[in-house]
Amino acid sequence: MATSIKAAKAVTLKNFIKTFTFLPNKSRCLSTTGITRAKKIQVIKTGSVTVVEGVKLEEKSQVVREIKAPTGCPLCEFQDSLTYRDVLILQQFLSPDGKILPRHVTGVCFTMQWKLQNILYQSYSAGLLPKYCPELPVNEDPTHYLKNYKWRKNNVYYEDFSIENPL
Amino acid sequence: MAHNRVMQWAVLARTWWIYDANQQCPFRSAYRLTTYLQGLHKPVYHRHGDVGDHVVVFNTRHIAMRGEFWRTYKHFHHTRFAGGFSRASAYRVHEEDPTRILERACHNRLSGLDNKRTLMKRLHLFPDEEIPEEILENVTGQIQQVQAIPKKLEDYSQREIDSFPRLFKMPEDYDIESYKRENRLEPDQHTSKAWRLK
Numbered sequence A: 001m002a003t004s005i006k007a008a009k010a011v012t013l014k015n016f017i018k019t020f021t022f023l024p025n026k027s028r029c030l031s032t033t034g035i036t037r038a039k040k041i042q043v044i045k046t047g048s049v050t051v052v053e054g055v056k057l058e059e060k061s062q063v064v065r066e067i068k069a070p071t072g073c074p075l076c077e078f079q080d081s082l083t084y085r086d087v088l089i090l091q092q093f094l095s096p097d098g099k100i101l102p103r104h105v106t107g108v109c110f111t112m113q114w115k116l117q118n119i120l121y122q123s124y125s126a127g128l129l130p131k132y133c134p135e136l137p138v139n140e141d142p143t144h145y146l147k148n149y150k151w152r153k154n155n156v157y158y159e160d161f162s163i164e165n166p167l
Numbered sequence B: 001m002a003h004n005r006v007m008q009w010a011v012l013a014r015t016w017w018i019y020d021a022n023q024q025c026p027f028r029s030a031y032r033l034t035t036y037l038q039g040l041h042k043p044v045y046h047r048h049g050d051v052g053d054h055v056v057v058f059n060t061r062h063i064a065m066r067g068e069f070w071r072t073y074k075h076f077h078h079t080r081f082a083g084g085f086s087r088a089s090a091y092r093v094h095e096e097d098p099t100r101i102l103e104r105a106c107h108n109r110l111s112g113l114d115n116k117r118t119l120m121k122r123l124h125l126f127p128d129e130e131i132p133e134e135i136l137e138n139v140t141g142q143i144q145q146v147q148a149i150p151k152k153l154e155d156y157s158q159r160e161i162d163s164f165p166r167l168f169k170m171p172e173d174y175d176i177e178s179y180k181r182e183n184r185l186e187p188d189q190h191t192s193k194a195w196r197l198k
């Protein structure tokens, strides 16, 4: 299986599907998005042999807070107090690319995920989160990617009804 | 009764206040600054008594406006001639004169007062941190800021980020790099430039 993935990429899609027909667990191998895929995928090449394996990542020694809400959602307790200035909390729900992690990973309920998107937009446009720009291709004109509008140079704040806001 | 005379000088003397407008809303800070300009913070305040103070504001170039207000908030002007109406959005006004928005905000706040022009002359605005020493010598007090300055993620050290408690635990069977973008080091030559993926 390990060698077939590498080889089949060059061939057409029809042959690509054929390679997996003899495997027992079809649904798992055909899934392009990693729903329950393992860990971090590592590819090692030694001559003609290629090894693809899911390496278990080392967990950082970080304190995980207990969830007290009965819904099992980590953000339900802070739905009145979460603001765009709480960067250390918001940063946990982002992938290193800057995309929002899906709900089945974080365990956030539907309504809080909807609020989280708005709050993340606020803190990004206020300049509190870093700019997650993709790496530009070689010899590509950066003017297509950067939107340097004149009004975005200035500072921005947002309405914030939390108790800690000293108005 | 020399003491009473000195007390009267001290009460009616004009004090000078300083205010840092860095990351502050101009409309909310105008609400606070105009109280000091009129002398509303003093117990001896009266409309006909001229008890207002001087206010020195610096860093007006770095004021913050709410949401989309830099684009949507407009300044209007009419020359009273036919076709003399003009308007400009806030960021365009701020480019030409970085002290203009805070000045207009205080000016509108004092609307309806007869002594508006004399009060506005006691407001000294500076776009940056450079203040002439003639003015800075007189300053004796500081006005509290309206808003707290938010801290960026870049300002935190990596140790502070790691020591902060996490809210959820990652599932074991989750591929971290599954949502990673493809690294397109070579430009796509097949599609035209306008329709390429960005």
Ligand SMILES: [Zn+2]
Binding pocket: A071, A073, A074, A075, A076, A108, A109, A110, A111, A112
């Ligand atoms: Zn929730």
